[in-house]
Each structure stands twice: as structure tokens, then as C-alpha cells.
Amino acid sequence: MQYQSTRSPQETAGSAEAILRGIAPDGGLYIAHPDGLCPNWQDLLRMDFYGMAETLLGRLLPDFGPVAMHKMVHAAYEGKFNAADVVPLREMGNAHILELFHGPTSAFKDVALSILPQFITEARKLSGQSEETLILTATSGDTGKAALEGFRDVPGTRIAVFYPRDGVSAIQKKQMATQAGNNVAVCAVEGNFDDAQTGVKKIFAACESDSLLDGTNMVLSSANSINIGRLAPQTVYYFKAYADLVKDKKIRIGDPVDFVVPTGNFGNILAGYLAKRMGLPVGRLVCASNANDVLTEFLHTGRYDRRRHFYKTLSPSMDILVSSNLERLLWLMSDGDSELVSEKMRELSEKGWYQVSPELLAEIQAVFLSGCCDDAETKGSIRNVWEKERYLCDPHTAVAWGVRGKVKADLTGKACVVLSTASPYKFAPAVLEALGENVSEDEFDCMESLNKFTGVAVPANLLGLRALPILHKDCVPKDEMLRYVLRKAGESQWNK
Numbered sequence: 001m002q003y004q005s006t007r008s009p010q011e012t013a014g015s016a017e018a019i020l021r022g023i024a025p026d027g028g029l030y031i032a033h034p035d036g037l038c039p040n041w042q043d044l045l046r047m048d049f050y051g052m053a054e055t056l057l058g059r060l061l062p063d064f065g066p067v068a069m070h071k072m073v074h075a076a077y078e079g080k081f082n083a084a085d086v087v088p089l090r091e092m093g094n095a096h097i098l099e100l101f102h103g104p105t106s107a108f109k110d111v112a113l114s115i116l117p118q119f120i121t122e123a124r125k126l127s128g129q130s131e132e133t134l135i136l137t138a139t140s141g142d143t144g145k146a147a148l149e150g151f152r153d154v155p156g157t158r159i160a161v162f163y164p165r166d167g168v169s170a171i172q173k174k175q176m177a178t179q180a181g182n183n184v185a186v187c188a189v190e191g192n193f194d195d196a197q198t199g200v201k202k203i204f205a206a207c208e209s210d211s212l213l214d215g216t217n218m219v220l221s222s223a224n225s226i227n228i229g230r231l232a233p234q235t236v237y238y239f240k241a242y243a244d245l246v247k248d249k250k251i252r253i254g255d256p257v258d259f260v261v262p263t264g265n266f267g268n269i270l271a272g273y274l275a276k277r278m279g280l281p282v283g284r285l286v287c288a289s290n291a292n293d294v295l296t297e298f299l300h301t302g303r304y305d306r307r308r309h310f311y312k313t314l315s316p317s318m319d320i321l322v323s324s325n326l327e328r329l330l331w332l333m334s335d336g337d338s339e340l341v342s343e344k345m346r347e348l349s350e351k352g353w354y355q356v357s358p359e360l361l362a363e364i365q366a367v368f369l370s371g372c373c374d375d376a377e378t379k380g381s382i383r384n385v386w387e388k389e390r391y392l393c394d395p396h397t398a399v400a401w402g403v404r405g406k407v408k409a410d411l412t413g414k415a416c417v418v419l420s421t422a423s424p425y426k427f428a429p430a431v432l433e434a435l436g437e438n439v440s441e442d443e444f445d446c447m448e449s450l451n452k453f454t455g456v457a458v459p460a461n462l463l464g465l466r467a468l469p470i471l472h473k474d475c476v477p478k479d480e481m482l483r484y485v486l487r488k489a490g491e492s493q494w495n496k
């Protein structure tokens with residue numbers, strides 16, 4: 001299967017090469033036609049998570065071959081998630097919650113970032129790459145930790161993570177600042193997530209056009225969802241949820257199922273759309289946003305306008321105004337119209353906004369619904385779900401739960417699955433406050449109070465953070481990110 005840049009059909013790569021590069025040389029994102037890639041999807045429903053992952057990833061990333069894929073899937077997930085079926089589905093009222101946060105860092109990003117290092121290592125072998133792979137990552141909080149954990153001490157790789165200094169939760173910051181490993185760098189940016197993400201994209205462009213890394217024995221790649229190796233593993237749990245619904249006799253094979261997805265960079269929900277195009281009977285995909293409602297506006301009007309106030313919310317991993325993966329949606333929905341995608345992305349970067357045609361908007365709206373919740377509504381959802389269902393959810397999941405309530409009348413599926421993207425303990429102060437409990441200054445005291453109040457267990461990885469030393473204190477202005485990377489690339493060893 002051949003991948004190509006969303007911005008040019010000439011810019012092609014095989015699946016392994018696309019993963020190694022992270023982003024296409026022309027600034028576009030790698031994509032391929034997913035239609036009917038899984039004609040025998042019914043067979044998947046009898047498999048466990050591992051079997052599904054091997055089959056689906058084998059289709060999406062054929063370069064690796066079945067033997068290597070089997071090894072990589074098991075190495076990535078076995079014993080790493082504290083749920084036997086990796087991504088458990090729970091019934092909740094007349095909907096279902098898909099828990100994606102049982103991995104090593106308690107965020108859904110673990111599902112993809114546990115296996116991405118395997119892909120990169122294998123792709124390096126296939127391509128005979130002898131340089132070190134330097135993974136550059138911008139994070140709104142969760143990607144950073146999950147990527148650091150995934151890549152720490154992986155031979156042949158180094159990873160540098162940039163996070164917005166004041167834009168992540170205290171626990172997220174502690175998770176990253178305490179990261180051990182001889183190949184990791186963590187740096188705060190004086191700016192918001194969009195500044196960090198734009199900064200990383202600019203570093204890629206500068207290194208590509210000016211050959212800045214020549215002589216350093218390093219090549220760049222990315223662990224953000226611009227990397228197709230991040231998106232592909234996220235298709236698996238849509239199939240897994242569907243299979244569970246069939247097994248539990250909630251639906252019959254072929255019935256459409258709706259998914260509500262708390263959305264930031266549009267990666268998670270795009271994976272759901274890929275699953276649909278591959279053959280899974282997905283009904284509606286509901287894009288749930290917080291007060292940063294740029295996607296809600298786009299999906300209602302066809303106008304994408306990033307020139308707006310940036311809100312810091314209780315769901316920081318969704319505080320994003322430029323959603324990278326929308327570029328892939330435009331490509332998929334326009335039947336691979338690279339010229340259109342290039343034009344819109346140019347408008348977005350030069351003018352700050354673009355508008356799609358009514359025809360394209362109608363195609364998008366036939367699949368995607370959308371809505372948003374502000375912080376007050378988010379807290380209301382956390383409280384409601386706790387009081388009615390005795391289920392403790394994190395603020396991102398609460399946004400999705402709230403939006404589900406708003407769009408209920410327009411859902412068409414036989415069942416509805418809400419994706420739960422983080423452990424509530426990552427955002428303990430906000431969750432405590434929503435429940436009307438006293439909030440202490442110290443986030444670990446908050447975890448304890450929340451545990452006492454609800455009886456829900458605290459994940460061991462978060463509990464253990466309190467005692468860890470701070471190892472990373474770097475901080476740069478947003479226009480110094482390139483210089484930081486070049487300096488780090490010149491150091492023969494990190495953290496020694």
C-alpha cells in the first residue's frame with residue numbers, strides 16, 4: 001500500500017517510510033485510500049484485541065509483514081495495560097463507555113504510543129537507517145508522557161518533547177518532568193499548544209529545506225498524530241468496541257454504532273472515520289469540543305477560523321485551535337483532492353481561516369456531528385455521571401458525555417459508545433471540585449481525597465509520581481525551539 005502526502009500525489013512513501021518520516025517533505029500528512037481495506041471485517045469480531053490489532057495493522061502498514069507485526073503487537077501491549085482486554089467497554093445507562101486509559105501513563109495516547117517505538121525500530125531496520133532517529137513531539141499534556149515512556153532507552157532513538165508551560169495540568173507536568181531515560185529531553189515552551197505544534201512543524205521544515213541536521217548523524221520523526229503510525233493503532237479499538245457490543249448482544253452484526261469522541265487534534269476521531277471507510281458499520285462520529293469550539297463551528301458552517309480567543313479549560317488536552325488531522329479528513333472527503341487541501345492549508349496559515357464548499361460540507365455532515373461544552377457543563381457532567389451511575393470520569397470524557405446529551409436526537413446508530421480518554425486521577429483537582437469536595441493546593445493530596453471520596457483505585461503510575469525527583473527544567477520562548485533542538489542534536493549524549 002502506497003502512502004502519499006495530502007498536498008501532492010507525487011510525494012509518496014511506503015508505510016514504513018511514512019512512519020520514519022513522520023511528516024511529508026512538502027509539509028503534508030501521509031495518507032492512503034482506506035476504502036474496503038478490511039472486506040472480511042466480520043471475521044475480526046471473533047478475535048481478541050491482539051488478533052484484531054495484528055490484522056488491521058497488517059492491512060494499514062503492510063511493509064512490516066505478519067511475523068514482525070505479531071511480535072510488535074504483543075511486545076507493545078502484553079503486560080503493559082492493566083485490563084486483560086486492553087480497552088474494556090462498560091455499559092452506562094443507555095450508552096457505553098470505552099475505557100482507553102489503562103496503559104502505562106493513564107491516557108488513551110498509550111494505545112498508539114506503546115507500539116509506535118516498535119514501528120520506528122522495525123522501519124529503521126527495513127530502511128537500513130544508520131542515523132539516530134530524533135523524535136520531536138509537541139504535547140497538550142498526554143502525548144508527551146506517553147511518548148517519553150514509549151521511547152525511553154529505545155536503541156537508535158532520542159525523543160524531545162515540548163509542552164506549553166502554563167497549559168498542562170500539574171500532574172501532567174510532573175509526569176513529564178520526572179521522566180527517566182538516557183535518550184529523553186523535556187522542554188517547556190512559553191506559549192500555548194498551538195505555538196508548540198507550529199514550532200515543531202517549523203523545525204521539520206527548516207531541517208528539510210536547509211539541511212540543518214547534516215553532520216549530526218540524526219534524522220527527524222514525529223510521535224504526534226501527524227504520524228500515520230500514531231493513527232493506525234487507534235482504528236483497532238473501534239473494531240474492538242463493536243465486537244464487544246455484538247458479543248454482549250447489544251447489536252447484531254451490521255447494525256450501525258455511533259461514537260462520541262472528545263477531540264483536540266482530530267486524531268482519535270479520524271481513526272474512527274478510517275475504521276468506517278475500512279468497512280466497520282460506524283453510524284455517526286460525534287466531535288466533542290470544550291470552549292475551544294473551532295471544530296464545532298467548522299462542522300456546522302464549513303468555515304475554519306483559528307483567529308479566536310484561546311481558552312484554558314479543565315480539559316487541557318483538547319485546548320487546541322489548529323487541529324492537524326482535519327487536513328487528512330479534507331483529503332479523504334474530497335476524494336484525494338491534493339490541490340484543494342494545499343489551497344486550504346495555505347489559507348489557514350496565511351489568513352488564519354478557510355471555507356469549504358457547501359458540497360464538501362454536506363459530505364462531511366453526513367457522517368460527523370459536533371457540539372461543545374464549557375467548563376461549567378463539564379463539571380456538571382462529572383457530577384451527574386457520578387451521582388446517577390457511580391462512574392468517575394475525567395474532564396475530557398465528561399465533555400464527550402455532555403455533548404452526547406446535546407446531539408442525542410440526531411444519532412442514528414443501534415448503540416452509542418463514548419470514548420473515555422484519561423484516568424480521572426490525572427485531573428484530580430478539577431474532578432474533586434466538580435464533585436463539590438474541598439480542593440487542596442497539592443495535586444497528590446487531591447488524588448488521595450478523590451480516592452477516599454469515591455473508592456475508585458488510583459493508578460499505580462500516578463501514585464508513584466509523588467516520590468520521583470524532577471529531572472527536567474528546560475524552558476524556552478516559542479521562537480527558540482529550533483535553536484534548542486539544534487543544540488541538543490549536537491550533544492553526543494543526553495542525561496549522562
Ligand SMILES: *Cc1c(COP(=O)(O)O)cnc(C)c1O
Nearest residue numbers: 142264265266267268317421422
Ligand atoms: C489527546 C487527548 C484528546 C484529544 O485527542 P485528539 O486525537 O488530539 O483529538 C482527548 N482527551 C485526552 C485525555 C487526550 O489526551
